[in-house]
Amino acid sequence: MIGLLLFGALLSRPVEITADKLEVLDKEHKAIYRGHAKAIRDTTTLTCDTLTVFYSDTREVQRIEADGNVEAIDGDRHAWGRHGDFDNATGVLVVTGDPRAQSGERRVNGDRITFTTGTDQLAVTRPHTTDKELVIDADDLVLDADKKVATWSGHVKAKKTTTTLLAPTLVARYDDAGTITKVEARGGVVVTDKDRWARGARADYDAATGRLVVLGKPEARQGKSHITGRTVTFVSGSDVLEVEDAKSIIDVKEKPKQKQKEAPK
Secondary structure (H helix, E strand, O other): OOEEEOOOOOOOOOOOEEOOOOEEEHHHHHHEEEEEEEEEEEOOOEEEEEEEEOOOOOOOOEEEEEEEEEEEEOOOEEEEEEEEEEEEEOOEEEOOOOOOOEOOOOOOOOOOEEEOOOOOOEEEOOOOEEOOEEEOOOOOOEEEEEOOOOEEEEEEEEOOEEEEEEEEEEEEOOOOOOEEEEEEEEEEEEEOOOOOEEEEEEEEOOOOEEEEEEEEEOOEOOOOOOOOOOOOEEEEOOOOEEEEEEEEOOOOOOOOOOOOOOOOO
């Protein structure tokens, strides 16, 4: 196992690197590590098949590229993929190539996984999140392990059994075991469940009771009935739609009038 001493503890941002083989291309200011390559910087550990280090004239590490079986660990945050880019100045690591990530008990797939050394946040581009019966897709996701909060934004679609919720922003709070306890949807919400439909300015979901409450001038439809009220509530496992201060309009289609038969002449 070959270790990198050249870029070691004398640097302002030291990186410790080991591998089976090392090739130094000094004119190109880079070093290539092959076989069980590992780079450690502060709390972040990056392992892969091949690791390329780019350094400055003063031999300080500027950037690291990782390829093949990439795995990054920083506290309880993990990321896996085929390729990784690490900026030593900012401490930002980006993992791509069918990446997947985990923060605590929360697991997610996406197009790109990003986390920064020294923070508890993990960001995912185009996330696909599966949480037991709940599946969530969006443009972006930020997981904050310290606050136990997950925030999806941009074209959010959350689906649980027969219920689908659409919103610009979705914030989920979870417990120490990683189980989602409450979900808040904001920015204009649309909810559908079989023949039930509702929309409003926001919605709150309580996982313990299975109640999804739509608020903010909500309106709903069930069957032929169009309903407005103060709140509209869906209950998991029930076909009942609960509306406070309800006002209903029932659509009734008139049957076409039959032509009277003419009396025989």
